[in-house]
Amino acid sequence: MNASSWALTDDLSLPVVVFLAIAAFATVVMLLVEVRRRERYGALIVLTGVMGVFLLVAAVARPVRVATRGSVVGPRVVVLVDSSRRLLLPADGSEIGAAGRTRRQVALDTVESLRAHFSDARLGVYGFGEGQPLPLPSDGTETSAELVTESDLVAALSHLSQSAAERPRAVVVVSDGRLSRPFDGADDVSLRQAVGALGVPIHTVRLVEDAPRDASVRGVRAAGAAVAHQELALTIEIGCSAGLDCGVVPVTVRELRHGVEPGVLAAGVAKVEDGVGKVELRITLDRAGARVVEVAIDAPEGDTIAENDSRTLTFSVARERVRILHIAGRPTYDVRELRRWLKSDESIDLVAFFILRTETDNPRVRSDDELALIPFPVDELFEEHLPSFDAVLLQDIDAVQYKLDPHLPRVARYVEAGGGLIMVGGPTAFGGGRYGGTALGRVVPVAIPDDPPAADTLEFVPEYTEAGRATPVLKALLSLFDGALPKMAGSNTLGPPRPGALVLWEHPNRRTRDGSKMPVLALGEAGDGRTIALGVDGTHQLGFSEFASRAAGRGYGALWDGLVGWLMRDPRYEAARIEVVGECIAGSPTRLRLTRLPGAKGDVELELDRLGKTSAPIVKKLTPPESGPVEIDVGALEAGGYTARARVGASPPTRQDFACERGGEAWSDSRPDANRLVRIAAVTGGVSVDQDDVAALPSPEPTTVAAERHVSPVLPPWAWSAMAALALGAHWVARRRGGLV
Amino acid sequence: MTLPTGATAFGQVGAFHARVLGTGGRKWRDVRNTGPSRWAWELVRRTSAPARLVSDAVLADETKLLDEPFLVWPGAEAIAPLSPAELRGLELFIRLGGVIVVDDSAPAANTFTESVKRELARVLPESPVVALDSNHVIYKTYYILDQPVGRVSGPSHLEAIVRGGLAQVIFLQHDLLGALARTREGGWALEVTGGFRQREYAVRMAVNLAMYVLCSDYKDDQVHAPWLMRRRARRTR
Numbered sequence: 001m002n003a004s005s006w007a008l009t010d011d012l013s014l015p016v017v018v019f020l021a022i023a024a025f026a027t028v029v030m031l032l033v034e035v036r037r038r039e040r041y042g043a044l045i046v047l048t049g050v051m052g053v054f055l056l057v058a059a060v061a062r063p064v065r066v067a068t069r070g071s072v073v074g075p076r077v078v079v080l081v082d083s084s085r086r087l088l089l090p091a092d093g094s095e096i097g098a099a100g101r102t103r104r105q106v107a108l109d110t111v112e113s114l115r116a117h118f119s120d121a122r123l124g125v126y127g128f129g130e131g132q133p134l135p136l137p138s139d140g141t142e143t144s145a146e147l148v149t150e151s152d153l154v155a156a157l158s159h160l161s162q163s164a165a166e167r168p169r170a171v172v173v174v175s176d177g178r179l180s181r182p183f184d185g186a187d188d189v190s191l192r193q194a195v196g197a198l199g200v201p202i203h204t205v206r207l208v209e210d211a212p213r214d215a216s217v218r219g220v221r222a223a224g225a226a227v228a229h230q231e232l233a234l235t236i237e238i239g240c241s242a243g244l245d246c247g248v249v250p251v252t253v254r255e256l257r258h259g260v261e262p263g264v265l266a267a268g269v270a271k272v273e274d275g276v277g278k279v280e281l282r283i284t285l286d287r288a289g290a291r292v293v294e295v296a297i298d299a300p301e302g303d304t305i306a307e308n309d310s311r312t313l314t315f316s317v318a319r320e321r322v323r324i325l326h327i328a329g330r331p332t333y334d335v336r337e338l339r340r341w342l343k344s345d346e347s348i349d350l351v352a353f354f355i356l357r358t359e360t361d362n363p364r365v366r367s368d369d370e371l372a373l374i375p376f377p378v379d380e381l382f383e384e385h386l387p388s389f390d391a392v393l394l395q396d397i398d399a400v401q402y403k404l405d406p407h408l409p410r411v412a413r414y415v416e417a418g419g420g421l422i423m424v425g426g427p428t429a430f431g432g433g434r435y436g437g438t439a440l441g442r443v444v445p446v447a448i449p450d451d452p453p454a455a456d457t458l459e460f461v462p463e464y465t466e467a468g469r470a471t472p473v474l475k476a477l478l479s480l481f482d483g484a485l486p487k488m489a490g491s492n493t494l495g496p497p498r499p500g501a502l503v504l505w506e507h508p509n510r511r512t513r514d515g516s517k518m519p520v521l522a523l524g525e526a527g528d529g530r531t532i533a534l535g536v537d538g539t540h541q542l543g544f545s546e547f548a549s550r551a552a553g554r555g556y557g558a559l560w561d562g563l564v565g566w567l568m569r570d571p572r573y574e575a576a577r578i579e580v581v582g583e584c585i586a587g588s589p590t591r592l593r594l595t596r597l598p599g600a601k602g603d604v605e606l607e608l609d610r611l612g613k614t615s616a617p618i619v620k621k622l623t624p625p626e627s628g629p630v631e632i633d634v635g636a637l638e639a640g641g642y643t644a645r646a647r648v649g650a651s652p653p654t655r656q657d658f659a660c661e662r663g664g665e666a667w668s669d670s671r672p673d674a675n676r677l678v679r680i681a682a683v684t685g686g687v688s689v690d691q692d693d694v695a696a697l698p699s700p701e702p703t704t705v706a707a708e709r710h711v712s713p714v715l716p717p718w719a720w721s722a723m724a725a726l727a728l729g730a731h732w733v734a735r736r737r738g739g740l741v
Numbered sequence: 742m743t744l745p746t747g748a749t750a751f752g753q754v755g756a757f758h759a760r761v762l763g764t765g766g767r768k769w770r771d772v773r774n775t776g777p778s779r780w781a782w783e784l785v786r787r788t789s790a791p792a793r794l795v796s797d798a799v800l801a802d803e804t805k806l807l808d809e810p811f812l813v814w815p816g817a818e819a820i821a822p823l824s825p826a827e828l829r830g831l832e833l834f835i836r837l838g839g840v841i842v843v844d845d846s847a848p849a850a851n852t853f854t855e856s857v858k859r860e861l862a863r864v865l866p867e868s869p870v871v872a873l874d875s876n877h878v879i880y881k882t883y884y885i886l887d888q889p890v891g892r893v894s895g896p897s898h899l900e901a902i903v904r905g906g907l908a909q910v911i912f913l914q915h916d917l918l919g920a921l922a923r924t925r926e927g928g929w930a931l932e933v934t935g936g937f938r939q940r941e942y943a944v945r946m947a948v949n950l951a952m953y954v955l956c957s958d959y960k961d962d963q964v965h966a967p968w969l970m971r972r973r974a975r976r977t978r
Contacts, residue, residue: 330789331955332755333810339957340838344905351964354956355789356883363787363884364941369975372881372960374968427751457751490751537755544837546807553837 003070009062009713017061024057034740041738048731055724062717069708074121075169075700078160079114081107081136082175082207083127084151085585085666093212093242095304103672104147106207106691107174111136113694114172114205121699124168128156149583149666153680154181154194161197169700171198173680174205174691177673184676192683201686203697204677209690211241211671215249215299216308218276218668226317228288229388236295238270238277241671246272249297251279256292256312256611256641258657259527260416265293286387287418287528288319289569290657292611292641308667312641312659321349322568325381325389328354329397329428337540338395338424341560348564351389353381355402382407386414391567396426396537400434409439416443416527420567425492426537427455432492445502445524446533447495447512457490460508462520462536467650468504472573472597473523473566476558477542486547492535494519501525502652523566523652525645530567566652575600575651578644581631584660586639592656594646595629602649608634611641611657756791757784757951761798762806762814762841765821768798772930773815773846776918780813780947783921787948788883790955802826810839811954815918817847819856823863832864835902840954841910848895848914861910865902873899873908878961881969882952883945890942891915892933907957917947 008017031049035042087104094100111125126133129148133156153173160168182194195202218239226232234253240246249270254262265284270277285291296310303309326342328335331354342350357363357373365371382404386392392411399405415421423429423444435441436450462485468474469483485505496512497503501524510518522533542548543556551558566573574597581591594604608618624630634644639662647653674690681688689696759777763769781792799806802824806812812834823831835841845854858870873879875898880886888897895915901908920943922930933940960969 330791331757331952332791333757333955334755336810336955336957339959340907343958350962352959352962353964354959356952356956357787358789361786361788365884369972370885372883372885372965372969372972374965425751426755455751488751489754537751540755544807544810544839546804549807549833549837 004065004067006714007064007066007711009064010711012061020057020060024053027053035738041734044734045731045738045740048727048734052724052727052731055720055727058715059717059720059724062720063714064711065714067710067712070705072702072704075703076166077118077121077123077170077172077700078168079111079123079125079172079174080128080133080153080156081111081125082151082173082179083129083134083136083147084178084180085147085149085663086151086178086670087176087207088147088663089305089667089670090212091208093210093304096307103176103207110174110205110207110691110694113691114174114697117694117697118699120702121169126156128153131155132159147666149664150180151175151178152180157195157197157202166703167198168200169703170200170686170698171202172205172697173202173677174207175677176208177204177206177675177677178669178671179673179676182676182680184673188679188683191679195680196684200684201698201700202680202684203686204681204688205694205697206672206674206677206688206690208672209674212304213242213244213302214305214308214670215240215244215246215297215303216305216668216670217295217297217311220295220311220313222315226285226291226315228317228319228390229284229286229323230320231282231284234266234281234283234295236270236279236281238272238279238297239669239671240272240275240277240300244300244302246275246277246300248272249277249300251281252296253281253283254294254296254612255285256294256657257417257528258609258611258643260413260612262294262612263417270297285315285317286390288317288390291315291317292657292659294641305667305670307639307662308670311664311668312639312661314657314659319390319568321347322390322564323349323388324351324391324393324564325386326350326352326393326395327397328352328395329402329426329433330355332396332426332537333544334424334426334537334540335395337543337556338393338560341543341557344557353377355397358401376402378403378407382410386410386419387417389419391420391422391564393422393424394429394433395424396429396433398428398433399438401428405434405438408435412439412443412526415529415531418528420530420564422532422534422563422567424537425455425535429537430454430492430494430533430535443524443526443529444498444531444533445522446497446519446535449493449495449513453493455490455492456510458509459487459489460491460510461485461487462505463508463517465503465506465650467502467652468521470575470600470602470650471502471504471523471566471652472575472600473562473652474504474559475599476562477555480551480555480558481547484547486538486541486545488520488536488538490536490538491518491520494522494533494535497522498524500653502650525653525655530569532563532567534563569655574654575648576604576646576654578646578654578656580658583664584637584642584658585664586660586662587636590634590637590660592632592634592644593629594624594632594648596624596627596648600648600651602651604630604632605647606632606634607645607653609643609645611643613640753791753793756793757781757955758793758809758811759796759813759951760809760811761796762801762812763798764801764823764827766800768800769815771815771817771846771918773916773918773922775923775930776815776921777813779921779923780918780951783944784948784951788952790951792951800827801830803830806830806834807837807839810837812839812841813844813918814841814857815844815846816853816857817845817850819852820860823860828860828864831861835865835904835909838907839909840907842917842950843910843912844891844917845912845914846916846919848893848916851914854912854914858912861902865904868902868904870900870902870910870912873901873903873911877908878958879908879911879949879953881960882949882956884949885969885972886942886945886949889913889915890920890935890939890946891917892919892931892940892943894934894939908953911950915943915946917943917950920944921947
């Protein structure tokens with residue numbers, strides 16, 4: 001293909017050219033005004049003036065001739081295929097896993113049809129979903145793991161328009177129309193702004209026209225952030241499509257917990273009208289951190305997609321203040337120091353009950369009105385208020401004498417449901433407090449012997465174990481005193497640690513029945529909760545004593561910051577952090593990323609367990625590199641809630657709960673939206689067809705590609721200048737003859 | 742050695758112990774010597790708190806000053822200026838959170854209290870002595886009391902050095918140990934100006950002070966407020 005054209009010299013900028021044009025035009029106009037009443041030589045004056053102006057402009061602009069030689073190639077056409085996981089839904093309204101084809105399979109077949117139809121075009125096939133569109137493998141081998149939740153067409157078009165690559169002549173969108181963007185309900189102007197950035201026609205291919213008969217949890221919205229112990233309103237939207245008779249749909253919200261049955265947080269019904277129903281349910285999550293909540297409906301008969309009848313969501317529950325119940329059997333300096341520390345921490349909301357008078361004490365009063373004492377509301381506390389506390393501190397209190405024993409099974413269940421428990425030593429703690437053989441035995445980290453001696457008064461200095469030296473829980477205390485501890489005046493008799501528990505301090509001389517050194521301080525987990533056993537009543541010496549003065553009394557705070565922080569899963573006291581890489585999609589490979597705290601050394605043992613169900617845990621052991629995060633492949637998981645526990649070396653385990661969904665958000669609304677695809681095509685000058693009719697899509701004009709371009713001046717600059725001078729000279733002569741100066 | 746059944750504490754390290762503070766190298770000797778033991782005895786008899794029945798004396802410049810967080814500092818006459826070691830010891834004791842009850846055995850003369858205030862101003866120059874409100878928690882830590890009481894009636898309010906919300910040095914101008922002291926024969930060592938009833942209230946004051954040391958502001962917790970308000974109202978009627 002050969003072609004030629006004209007242009008001005010390319011060393012003039014556009015403003016200069018515009019200025020020249022305006023100046024020339026103004027000069028000619030003034031000349032015409034000047035000679036309009038002249039009868040003599042008027043025409044000559046105008047003719048020479050116009051010539052002079054033209055040649056002067058040409059001398060400045062120096063016109064050139066451009067000759068090009070090139071070729072014609074097929075137009076560039078971009079095909080955008082919806083890469084949302086939603087396209088794994090059936091295309092024909094059958095059940096998932098039935099013999100029918102999925103929307104994805106229809107889409108890939110459509111791509112082959114487009115390749116055939118646009119055989120003369122240069123076709124680029126991309127998947128779009130979240131952000132930049134990515135090339136689609138030509139063999140259609142994309143796995144569901146590479147699919148995403150969103151269908152963001154606007155983001156994909158925006159990336160295409162900003163790309164340095166050749167602009168396509170047309171775009172073909174292959175989708176079911178249930179796009180994340182452009183939003184449903186946008187008017188034509190908004191729609192054109194959203195998808196018209198490329199300025200080319202957008203053709204659409206509709207994969208599915210008819211909605212399946214489906215009832216689903218379309219959306220779960222929380223009014224604000226989740227805060228422990230505070231009510232959170234959930235607005236749950238239920239959808240019923242294709243005329244499915246839903247009427248009133250029961251909705252249940254449950255929390256999935258480890259080792260125990262799921263707890264029902266709220267239940268209600270949604271009245272479905274015109275295919276949509278909403279219900280607001282109020283839930284209260286008592287534990288902070290990642291909590292897994294299931295929102296489920298009882299779908300009516302005829303529902304074809306059971307997988308979107310529930311959503312399993314991970315709530316990140318914040319904590320405004322740690323609410324602690326501190327119960328002490330009698331006032332001592334150890335109780336005093338613990339209370340002082342608890343009260344000094346602004347982040348702790350403390351409720352305390354100390355037994356100040358026993359039945360044998362004689363306060364020598366005529367009436368109880370002379371005393372500032374109140375009855376210990378043990379039944380009210382444990383029957384009504386226990387779940388409102390983040391942790392319970394039982395300090396040297398006899399379980400039988402103060403009627404705690406009937407409530408101990410409830411306390412054990414409270415721990416298993418995520419509560420924290422610390423037992424602090426003293427003559428009436430552990431076995432001395434008659435806790436041996438009670439339900440607490442299954443949650444505290446050490447066995448509680450129920451036979452004498454319950455304690456001894458041998459002075460000793462506790463010893464750090466290897467785990468005690470490794471854990472971030474005691475790191476601050478360890479560094480304050482360089483590993484030293486004050487002398488204790490005695491110890492409770494504690495049994496061996498429960499499986500999975502960690503001993504941080506041990507007795508240098510006393511042994512358990514199995515011959516191992518007796519634990520003095522131990523940490524453990526039970527169900528969703530954590531527990532601590534401290535078998536001495538002398539840690540107040542870390543806050544007040546000659547020993548404590550070495551660290552200005554900060555030792556006590558260092559110890560209890562660590563203990564309560566670990567109990568409340570404060571990340572500062574965890575040896576590592578666990579997170580899911582990307583999303584957890586049931587049936588697809590899942591990876592967990594483990595980031596260790598500086599100084600956390602040793603092999604990693606990861607244990608993955610189902611929440612709310614009993615099943616064999618997945619256990620992975622590995623020797624990680626010295627530093628940096630570690631990614632652990634845990635394989636394809638079933639849908640549900642999971643808890644991942646990782647232990648780094650001898651440190652206490654770190655835990656993270658997460659949800660794994662089959663379709664998740666992508667499957668929450670199974671209805672196709674063919675109308676949106678029709679409108680997108682209409683506002684951009686494109687054509688919308690169904691997947692059987694891609695042959696009706698128009699082919700864009702071919703693209704011309706320039707191979708050679710030759711630029712040559714029409715005349716040399718001196719020639720334009722000379723002719724301009726001659727013309728202006730003739731104009732001057734004509735003006736003189738005409739009586740103009 | 743294992744604990745016998747009914748034992749109350751591991752080596753008594755956490756038990757209330759009214760240690761008597763001495764300065765100038767002299768441990769306190771007085772007819773009131775038995776007062777601290779009686780204080781502990783009354784506490785054990787009337788409350789659940791454990792206490793050491795035999796009390797120790799400690800000097801302000803001894804390292805064992807920091808063994809426990811409570812001292813009673815009795816006296817009748819002005820004390821000599823404290824040595825640098827004594828100042829350091831008392832400063833450390835208070836900064837770690839210890840509590841001192843300054844018990845003036847001769848409040849009419851007031852020389853002892855004034856001299857202690859003078860010396861404590863050198864220890865804690867930033868912490869002035871203030872009068873405690875009549876609603877202070879000391880008056881309701883165990884018994885409901887209206888005012889401080891000792892062997893003598895004294896002022897109707899307490900003075901204290903308050904740090905971080907805690908009254909750490911409490912000035913008592915009522916000769917509390919004088920009301921508690923016993924003779925070897927088992928009688929009261931000193932007469933009380935208000936008779937039996939005043940001695941009983943002095944004991945109650947001592948119990949409340951011990952409970953304040955052990956529980957600090959526990960009785961100011963919101964959970965106790967409605968009960969205490971009802972009881973005060975009934976007592977007023």
